Amino acid sequence: METKIGVFICNCSGTLNNIDFDAVVKKVVELPGVTSIKFISPLCLEEGKKKMLSCIREENIEKVVVAACSPEFKEHVFREVLENAGLNGHLFSMANIKEQCSWVHEGDVTGKVVELIKMAVSRTRLLQPVKMNNFSVNREVLVVGGGFEAINAALQLSRAGLRTTLLEREAVLGTGTTELENLCGFDINAMVMEVKGDENIEILAPAEVIETSGKIGDFNVRIRKGGEEISRKYGALVIATGYQTKLALESKLKSDVNIVSQEKLCHMLEDPELRIRPRTIGFMLDFADENSRLPTLATLNNALAAKRKWGSEVYVFCKNVKVDSERIERLYQEARDCGVMFLKSDVSPKVAAENGKIKIEAKDIFLGEDINLTCDVLVAEECLLPAEETEALSSILNIRRDSRGFYQDENVHLYPVASEKKGIFFIGGCRGNLDLSRVLTDVSSVVVSIYKLLSSGNILAEVERVKVDPQKCVACLTCIRICPHNAIQLVRVDGGKEVAEICDLACEACGICAAMCPAKAITFQGYRDEEILAQVETIGES
Amino acid sequence: MNNCIVAFCCEHSAYPAADLAGKLKLHYPENLRIIRVPCAGRVDLIHILKAFEKGAAAVMVMGCEGGACHHMTGNTRTKERVKYCNLLLREIEADGRLVAMFNLSPNAPHKFVGAVNEITKRIKESGR
Known part of the structure; x- marks a missing residue:
């Protein structure tokens, strides 16, 4: 039996005045799967959301299409309504009839609006639910570096209740911190004493990282300390190796x-x-x-x-x-x-x-x-140059560096302190030329990010939104090589066959692997080939 | 799908740029159909070719600026795919320029409109 799709149309308090909504409703009602169509305006305010919620409940709507403004601004609002109504938040599409239709064209655009809604409906018919799950994570943090920023971060993480390990290459903490910065108001020696007296902070010095594997919440780190190798588990890594001049x-x-x-x-x-x-x-x-x-x-x-x-x-x-x-x-x-x-x-x-x-x-x-x-x-x-160990550490962590050799690309899309691998953060001098106030901002934002991730011991994440079909996977390693977030690894499944597996926590849902997989073994819920092609095929039908 | 332009827009750059074009009330041809993708890297050859099969006049793939892809390499990978698609079109003696990759940042609505106008010009030149 066809699932019931509800279409909600909003005219954004009358700003979309070149659309004949009666004609739109007449056309959309005929679409396969559409069982109810409501015109509510404005849909994104409390009253509209209430009406939408009661309509979903009363008419047993299973999937929703909203024809309104851009999903960039309001997708999360409507997704919340779906979840309140007990539906899966992924069973939902938006047709952008405001910014990308009514406002950019002069004259009557009713035909285009109908087509945009058609495209959204055809996609929605194929959508499948994506479950959420709590993944348990390790609550310990490793801070690499022994300078001002590393010590500051370790102290703040410890105050936030997270066990922290401070790993420094030199035997003494706090060296080389006052070289160029003016650390007015900060007594580095007092901070070192505080770190040493803190039960929540363990100091490994002199020591170095020799290998890391795993993902956010579960990093395995091998550390060499005084000739012996130890293996530890951490939930997040903070790199604060500083710079040299x-x-x-x-x-x-x-x-x-x-x-x-x-x-x-x-x-x-x-x-x-x-x-x-x-x-x-x-x-x-x-x-x-x-x-x-x-x-x-x-x-x-x-x-x-x-x-x-x-x-x-x-x-x-x-x-x-x-x-x-x-x-x-x-x-x-x-x-x-x-x-x-x-x-x-x-x-x-x-x-x-x-x-x-x-x-x-x-x-x-x-x-x-x-x-x-x-x-x-x-x-x-x-x-200013990156610290000596930067190059070696970046290849151990498998993280890119920018043209000057510092961590963190000059990529404007990235959050400044977060790397492309979830759970690895940078502070201060190791990511470039930062003065004291910027370093302090870095420390605060890293501590807050890690606290948000690890403090409860659980991370809520989507389960198998992007998934490898083990039957189709031929272990060609394409996805493992190209994944920009290092979220894919090879695992052995029952029967001894090796297949790629995507880690739900580390995956950022870009879909690059789904496009590259030669065996078409990877499906990306919401952007599967079927869902994209359904939209393409609907274009111009009318 | 007579004479539609299909645009695959990355939700980190081109899609917000298109939204901004709407907010500024810029104008572009009405036959543009935008399909939102999570990264330009998600766009596969089959998506582009299917659009042509269904009669699209042109296909645009729009992603982040070079070196500023939200997912590091998505835009460069798709650029190669689009280049390959150019060759395929030429092989069947169609105008290879009717599929093109555009790089823009989310705050570049004028560049977005420029790209749409550019592809419209190419469609006219190719006589469709």
């Missing part, structure tokens, strides 16, 4: 004692026994590496400190000063007010060492003049 310098200048890094200058500024204060200091900024947010912050801080403490003449040679982080524009203004000179040049200045001094030749594009300057100390430009 490299001086952008010609090799012949590298040994010069008067050319220093930002870190060295910091030490000089704090050194009470420094005998000779440099009278002229030059900084280089933004020539070798355009991603200079952190170096800019360090340059401005150090230039101001040198000006105030030593009263030196300070010159900053720069291509651009990038002021896109918190406080940095004010710092720039302060530096200018104090008399720090900013010299803007298009090309990298020529630097030469001469009689214990540094000679700099540059062309200022505002003055249009050549500038020759002799400095006591030159602070070289620093380029």
Whole structure:
């Protein structure tokens, strides 16, 4: 027996005035499977939803088509109504008669509206229910890294009640955190003490990850610690391996004692026994590496400190000063007010060492003049690079890196801290050039995401929405190779045959595997070949 | 399906772009029929060929911009499939340009309309 399909039409409070709804109703009633058709407007408000709900119940409607606005905005609203009425939320289609029909065409569009509803009905007839299920997950989290962001994340995760393991490559936690950032207000040593005293946090240091497998809620991680290998299970992984810096310098200048890094200058500024204060200091900024947010912050801080403490003449040679982080524009203004000179040049200045001094030749594009300057100390430009272990770790985790080698693609569609594999997150320096406020935002959003996923010990997910038919699968491995989310693996089924299996938790329902499978063994509920072809075949029938 | 254009639109880019075109009240030919897919990568050869079999004038596959696919590689894989489809059309001496892949971002309604106009122009040129 044909399932009963209910069609609900809405005219969005009268904004769709180039449609003859009486004619639409007359045509749609004749469609096979359609048992009831209701015109309710506006359908998405409380009253409309109530009417829709009672209609579904009274007329025993089994599947629903809504002809209204775009599913992008209102799909979840109507799906909720279906679920309240006891129907499966997937037995539902929308015909977009507002944004993609009435509003883009002038004149009467009744014919097109009927056809759009026809397409939706033909798809809906074939839809099958998708069940939801609770999958139990491991509530432990692994944080890789031992810097400020890793420690901060571990502390917050522990406060959220999740057992956390902190895995650091070095023997000591908290090293290398103050290199470029100004960690004002955060005492890294106190944080390390807090981590050590926390019962919920286990510290593995020095240790490294050598292999990972599994999926969200159930990662198997093999760890090498002091010559022995241990195997652990985690629900989620957080990568906070940070960055490293490299001086952008010609090799012949590298040994010069008067050319220093930002870190060295910091030490000089704090050194009470420094005998000779440099009278002229030059900084280089933004020539070798355009991603200079952190170096800019360090340059401005150090230039101001040198000006105030030593009263030196300070010159900053720069291509651009990038002021896109918190406080940095004010710092720039302060530096200018104090008399720090900013010299803007298009090309990298020529630097030469001469009689214990540094000679700099540059062309200022505002003055249009050549500038020759002799400095006591030159602070070289620093380029940000991903930490050493990034490359190895990315191949262990099977996660892509961007063109500069950091984690997390420059892909605008991805949530910034989440990787393409569900359950693996990034914080801070390992995903690029981030200042302190951005790092703190990262930490918070990762902690909240993980808390949402793991805190209850269960994740509600769709069961077998995308499914491999073990009878048809020939284990050609195509799907396993192409799945962008690493959600497919090979398993042995009864009878010894090996087939691909899709993990419901890790699957993001893109359907790439369904299109690629040469044996057509993969079905994607809602977007099966039959459902897409039914829509194609309905087009232009009338 | 006389002279319809079938557009397979990725729900992360082209579909919202089409919605935005509606909100801005831009105009495009009425014979466009949009089919929503979860990723351009879901579009298979059979879907495109079936549309032509049923008499579609042209088929558009619309996905995210290169390098910005929500599912990493969906748009590039389908681009190859569309290229193959071009060859198939040429083999039967039809205009291969009547099936095309377009890349756009969700905030590009004008690009969406431009793409539809472009394919309409190609249909006219091919004499259908």
